[in-house]
Amino acid sequence: MKLKDQSSVEELIPYSSHITDNIIVTKNRDLLATWQIDGAYFECVDSEDLSILTDQLNTLIRSFEGNLLRFILIVSGVKRTSDQYLTVKFLL
Helix, strand or coil, rough: HHHHHCCHHHHHHEEECCCCCCCCEECCEEEEEEECCCCCHHHHHCCHHHHHHHHHHHHHCCCCCCCCCCHHHHHCCCCCCCCCCCCCCCCC
């Protein structure tokens, strides 16, 4: 799909103005907030730690229950180059 064929941000999110860098007001006077949560890559975590992290995320999501708000969780990974390497010796 070409860039000119894609929807504009205004079509997808009818925003009116920015309150902060992470909060906007929509034309319907709704608030829209974004935030970044850093964490471990699930491919690199053992199953026990992954279970703990999953439970913590579920607890966070359930904490919004009963509030007059809607939220959408979008997960995106940002790949970065690194000069850090694991120093693990494997037993053969």
